[in-house]
Amino acid sequence: MIYDIVILGGGPAGLSAAVQAKKDGVENILILERDRELGGILNQCIHNGFGLHTFNEELTGPEYAARYIKQVVDLGIPYLLDTMVLDMTDHGETKIIHVINEESGYMTIETRSAILTMGCRERTSGAIGIPGYRPSGVFTAGTAQRFINMEGYMPGKEVVILGSGDIGLIMARRMTLEGAHVNAVCELMPYSNGLVRNIVQCLNDYDIPLKLSHTITFIHGKDRIEGVTVAQVDDKLKVIPGTDEFIPCDTLLLSVGLIPENEITVNAGVEMDNRTNGSIVGELRQTTMPGVFACGNVVHVHDLVDFVSEEAVLAGKGAAKYVKGTLDTNVTFTTANGDGIGYVVPQQVAMKNVEENVTFYMRVRQVFENKVVNAYIGDQLIATKKEKKLLPAEMVNFKIAKEVLEKYPAGEIRFVVEEAQK
Amino acid sequence: MKKELTCITCPMGCQLTVVDKNDDGNFEVTGNTCKRGPKYAINELTNPTRVIPTTVVVRNGMLPRLPVKTAEPIPKGQIFEAMKAINQVVVDAPVKIGDVVIENLLGLGINVVSTKNMDRC
Numbered sequence: 001m002i003y004d005i006v007i008l009g010g011g012p013a014g015l016s017a018a019v020q021a022k023k024d025g026v027e028n029i030l031i032l033e034r035d036r037e038l039g040g041i042l043n044q045c046i047h048n049g050f051g052l053h054t055f056n057e058e059l060t061g062p063e064y065a066a067r068y069i070k071q072v073v074d075l076g077i078p079y080l081l082d083t084m085v086l087d088m089t090d091h092g093e094t095k096i097i098h099v100i101n102e103e104s105g106y107m108t109i110e111t112r113s114a115i116l117t118m119g120c121r122e123r124t125s126g127a128i129g130i131p132g133y134r135p136s137g138v139f140t141a142g143t144a145q146r147f148i149n150m151e152g153y154m155p156g157k158e159v160v161i162l163g164s165g166d167i168g169l170i171m172a173r174r175m176t177l178e179g180a181h182v183n184a185v186c187e188l189m190p191y192s193n194g195l196v197r198n199i200v201q202c203l204n205d206y207d208i209p210l211k212l213s214h215t216i217t218f219i220h221g222k223d224r225i226e227g228v229t230v231a232q233v234d235d236k237l238k239v240i241p242g243t244d245e246f247i248p249c250d251t252l253l254l255s256v257g258l259i260p261e262n263e264i265t266v267n268a269g270v271e272m273d274n275r276t277n278g279s280i281v282g283e284l285r286q287t288t289m290p291g292v293f294a295c296g297n298v299v300h301v302h303d304l305v306d307f308v309s310e311e312a313v314l315a316g317k318g319a320a321k322y323v324k325g326t327l328d329t330n331v332t333f334t335t336a337n338g339d340g341i342g343y344v345v346p347q348q349v350a351m352k353n354v355e356e357n358v359t360f361y362m363r364v365r366q367v368f369e370n371k372v373v374n375a376y377i378g379d380q381l382i383a384t385k386k387e388k389k390l391l392p393a394e395m396v397n398f399k400i401a402k403e404v405l406e407k408y409p410a411g412e413i414r415f416v417v418e419e420a421q422k
Numbered sequence: 423m424k425k426e427l428t429c430i431t432c433p434m435g436c437q438l439t440v441v442d443k444n445d446d447g448n449f450e451v452t453g454n455t456c457k458r459g460p461k462y463a464i465n466e467l468t469n470p471t472r473v474i475p476t477t478v479v480v481r482n483g484m485l486p487r488l489p490v491k492t493a494e495p496i497p498k499g500q501i502f503e504a505m506k507a508i509n510q511v512v513v514d515a516p517v518k519i520g521d522v523v524i525e526n527l528l529g530l531g532i533n534v535v536s537t538k539n540m541d542r543c
């Protein structure tokens with residue numbers, strides 16, 4: 001049997017894309033998930049604050065996931081758990097997905113279209129070169145989250161956190177609630193990499209110090225971590241001599257960033273964007289390989305699941321159109337990141353597929369106050385997005401109406417941070 | 423009185439300004455994107471509360487821990503007391519989202535509820 005759409009990963013992106021494709025009339029859909037349950041990373045994010053504007057209710061991660069799992073079940077979309085995708089190969093009209101399943105062993109699945117939703121993984125201590133041994137007691141924040149929230153295992157009692165990403169902030173509070181003492185959160189940059197709300201409710205609420213412009217210069221201990229040396233850095237991120245301080249701890253959590261999980265994508269030959277570490281995608285999240293779509297954290301790291309679900313709807317629509325043969329492949333616009341902008345997704349727009357507007361997701365490179373993001377085609381200003389404060393930690397979503405874009409036959413849409421004009 | 427604070431109700435994290443011109447509890451809130459902002463700000467200045475998301479021990483489930491939350495926000499000052507009470511609880515699978523795990527936590531009139539469906543296995 002040949003499937004219409006196979007979805008690689010059963011997290012929020014995969015679930016939402018599946019639901020949309022089914023609603024758009026595609027029958028033969030299959031979701032593949034390596035874990036023992038659907039829901040992805042949200043199963044370990046037990047804190048509240050999800051989906052407030054989508055569901056008008058403040059949900060925890062598992063509750064948010066459950067909403068989508070219920071839709072998948074109600075729509076009768078089949079899924080396989082404990083099924084690890086190893087590889088995807090392109091055969092023109094169809095793709096072959098190579099998987100290992102706990103019961104059936106190795107097998108191949110043939111499909112017309114595939115949606116990549118493998119999410120992301122955390123950077124580890126190997127990825128950041130701190131001198132010292134690699135004793136036990138050093139975890140990524142997400143690993144600690146899984147241990148505590150799902151397995152019921154507390155990693156330690158005296159904690160230091162490196163990196164102020166959201167997972168690190170959330171874990172600072174979580175470990176404090178469970179009786180640990182969090183000595184400090186150290187952030188190399190002069191600003192936090194997490195959402196302001198998490199600084200407020202996870203650090204300030206519990207008087208946990210956030211040491212900006214600080215890094216760890218040494219990890220002490222050989223078998224078990226005994227402490228860390230923390231030092232201040234200057235504006236070139238170089239350690240300032242004489243500022244080092246020893247902080248004893250039995251646990252070090254790393255919250256130093258996420259990377260899209262794209263081995264399968266790269267091996268399949270899908271074209272990548274080195275700014276996002278994800279694939280190049282269009283307005284309906286089509287990749288450069290016909291029939292292959294991608295959405296969620298595998299495309300670019302989202303800070304909020306709400307945006308992931310939104311993006312996945314596009315991929316679901318796109319794959320449904322592809323299966324029905326109604327997807328337009330003529331690229332009208334490409335996008336570019338100008339001054340102050342780190343990346344823009346989507347990288348391409350085929351206007352014939354656009355319904356009402358296109359939302360462009362982007363991240364700024366540094367903190368900006370009282371500036372705007374402007375969109376240009378050539379030297380023509382086509383749209384402006386005002387934000388009181390632009391933070392690298394908070395993705396900008398910039399919606400541009402179809403009517404505005406339609407005025408231009410083709411070209412490059414360039415996004416830049418500029419002074420607000422009165 | 424004038425105070426700046428961040429609304430933590432949702433990830434938008436709006437920067438709110440609260441002004442109490444005559445210091446008589448007549449708060450004027452600006453900077454919010456939605457109507458939850460003013461509600462949060464006034465609450466935060468008069469009686470700050472938080473929802474507590476945590477876990478309890480579950481037996482015969484797919485996992486050894488079940489995520490739970492307080493169904494309503496509880497006073498900030500009682501968070502650790504609440505954690506102590508919640509950590510005493512042991513439940514048995516199957517459990518459904520919304521099932522009450524503790525009734526009337528610390529006499530606050532607020533329940534602790536499950537946030538995950540967990541089958542027996």
Ligand SMILES: Cc1cc2nc3c(=O)[nH]c(=O)nc-3n(C[C@H](O)[C@H](O)[C@H](O)COP(=O)(O)OP(=O)(O)OC[C@H]3O[C@@H](n4cnc5c(N)ncnc54)[C@H](O)[C@@H]3O)c2cc1C
Nearest residue numbers: 009011012013034040041084085118119142296297304305
């Ligand atoms: C540790 C962590 C904590 C986070 N906390 C929050 C938070 O508190 N709030 C928030 O809004 N966002 C949070 N995020 C962001 C979060 O990733 C997104 O909100 C959302 O979960 C992303 O959805 P996704 O479907 O793209 O990825 P995921 O949720 O990661 O789902 C990807 C799925 O694909 C599966 N998969 C991957 N590779 C394969 C393979 N080869 N074969 C089969 N299956 C595979 C995975 O098992 C997983 O189930 C967090 C992210 C991480 C990593």
Ligand code: SF4
Nearest residue numbers: 429432435436456459
């Ligand atoms: S005011 Fe509304 S939109 Fe802004 S953070 Fe609060 S709840 Fe969110």
